[in-house]
Amino acid sequence: MPSVEHDPFAEVLEPPRHESPHEKAMRERKEAEAKHVSDMIDEDIKQERARLKKERNVVKVLLLGQSESGKSTTLKNFRMTYARSEWEAEKASWRTVIQLNLIRSINAIMDTLQAEIDGEPIRADAIHSQTQSAATPLRSGKNNNENNDEEEVDKRRPGTSRSLTPTTEDTVDLDSGLLDDELINQLRTQVTQLKLRLAPLRRVESQLKHELGAGTEEVTESPTTKGTISGNGVQNDGSITGRHENGFSRRTSVQTERAIKGESIEMRVMSQSPIGESRTRQVRGDEFFVRGWRWREMLRTSGLVSGFSAVSGSGVASREDEDATEAIWRCKGDMKVLWTDEQVRGVLRKRGVILENNGGFFLDDIDRIATRSYEPSDDDVVRARLRTLGVQEHRIIFESLASQKGVLADPGREWIIYDVGGSRTVRRAWVPYFENITAILFLAPISCFDERLLEDSNVNRLEDSVTIWRAICSTKLLARTTMICFLNKCDILKRKLDAGVEFKTYVPAFGDRENNPGVVVKFLRNRFKDILNKHSPEKRATYIYPTTVTDTKTTAVTLTNVRDSVLHEHLKRAEFL
Ligand SMILES: Nc1nc2c(ncn2[C@@H]2O[C@H](COP(=O)(O)OP(=O)(O)OP(=O)(O)O)[C@@H](O)[C@H]2O)c(=O)[nH]1
Ligand SMILES: [Mg+2]
Secondary structure, eight states: OOOTTOOHHHHHHSOOTTOOHHHHHHHHHHHHHHHHHHHHHHHHHHHHHHHHHHHHHSEEEEEEOSTTSSHHHHHHHHHHHHOHHHHHHHHGGGHHHHHHHHHHHHHHHHHHHHHHHTTOOOOHHHHHHHHSOTTGGGSOHHHHOOOHHHHHTOOOOTTSOOOSSOOSOOOSOOOSSOOOHHHHHHHHHHHHHHHHHTHHHHHHHHHHHHHHOGGGSOOOOOTTTTTTSOSOSOOOSSOOSTTEETTEEOHHHHHHHIIIIITHHHHHHHOOOSTTOOSSOEEETTEEEEESSOHHHHHHHHTOSTTOOOOOTTOOOOHHHHHHHHHHHHHHHHHHHHHHOHHHHHHHHHTTOOGGGSTTOOGGGHHHHSSTTOOOOHHHHHHOOOOOOSEEEEEEEGGGGGGSTTOOSSTTOEEEEEEEOOSGGGGGGGGGGGTTOSEEEEEEEGGGGGOBOSSOTTSBHHHHHHHHHHHHHHOGGGTTSEEEEEEEOHHHHHHHHHTTOOHHHHOGGGTTSOOSHHHHHHHHHHHHHHHHHHHOSSOOOOEEEEOOTTOHHHHHHHHHHHHHHHHHHHHHHHHHO
16 A cells, blocks of 8 residues: 555656756746636636526517517517616607608608699509408409509508508598599699798708618518519408418418528528627628617717717707708698698598508607607607617616516516517528527517518518418427517507408408407417417417507506516426426
8 A cells, every 4th residue: 555645746746856046936937827827717617607607597588570560669668667777868869760750751741642643543452442342452463453554553652551451431522533623733732832841851851861771761672572472462262271271371481481490590500699799780781780779879880871970868969960850840830731631631541541550650749849859758769660670689687676666576687688670581680599588579460461561562461470470489499488479559450440441351261250459359369379389399378468569558567467477487497497
């Protein structure tokens, strides 16, 4: 047995014999450096472990849904309730967006009036819906319209409603043809005068668009998509068997599923997980990815928008912003005349232009907005429309809520909410965010049952939502993700049904049920639930809510339920792991 006193390493570790003082100093310095490096590595490992542990506790929510479904509006509700100080600090910067939203509506009215004066034919779908079953327009315009004139006018004007069915409650006595000569002459004189007086708004519109960037433009149909896929609307032949599932046609599924799933392989290779990435902007193609809410600041610092000078959170306006405010203030009277004139309203109705159903509708607020000292209210910001580009990441720490009434048994919990763009061309960017996501909050705008996608007029918007829902429910990567679905825009749904638009015309499977919002919501709720149950790789709870996310009071209640359900499922899963 070796002697206990003998340490085999002692000899090796001993400093060299006969070491000079200089050599000793050098050796000790090297040893100190090595120890420093080793300590740094230890510290890095410790921090990485802590970060991973913390990440596991972070709740990650991904907002999904087609463009204009209400994802960003839902996020605004979250932030307004749970990140109040940031919300307050950024509220002022929405003023320009709201001003632009208002100006666009005014310019859209002027364009519609001009079309009337010029005798442009009315959109085919608007004529159909006033004179006969509105089912026909859902088919591809090109293939189903024998009348060439009708085909020609199926080019939508930006800013006007895409509804296929205008309201039927025509209170103004206008026939379905053009106005008579006397009225047209009257209108021509009025419009010519108004055009001159409202001319500054055209300049301001392009100035603000330039300032705010691509998010101010809605995605439009590419020439290659138009007319290339036929008959992708919800079928109207009354049959739901065979080709249909849950009452909806399956034809677009392949395309959308491919958009979400097929490209996922490519995307996973291309992009890193968002976690751990720096909070900086990344450019992918022509979309930019932003961490955080400060889009205005980002635009300015990136130099992507030339001449940009932002309104900061403190409310200091740029020269362009002041210009816009002044022009809007000067045009206030004329804007009001335009919007309240009965003859103008009649023309809008006749041409199927229902601005009230569009995002960013502020025409009823001209008095308040067209002032020099206008400051957006919470409600204004929630209703403002700015298309999301790329993916935005928002962190909410629930700690601040500990003091608020009735909320939170889980202080300090961090949530990351990802908001994405919803138009078809950017859906591939969703996939990298599927990994490790706690919950998906899916927005299905159910009022859109009679509308087509802006980016592909062959596809019915409700069907598109159903297709995306089916695709995400069946994605294996999301098997353990909590699925929450908002059947959104219930207010617009009600308006449409009250105006006499028949839901069954667009969704034959609805059959002879009563055409009222409660029945339609129940029907759709069951359909979305069936899809979840049928396509989920594993059994999971159903959380489906009818919502109007522009109504901040009722949405706050829904979000409390969502928060509790997500947290509950998150903790259950953590326990299980
Ligand atoms: N009337 C009404 N308007 C809504 C509702 N939800 C959203 N909106 C409006 O619809 C517009 C579009 O909503 P967003 O939240 O910007 O849509 P999004 O899904 O983020 O759209 P993308 O960013 O293009 O993907 C906004 O002007 C909202 O104010 C709703 O329930 N009712
Ligand atoms: Mg958005």
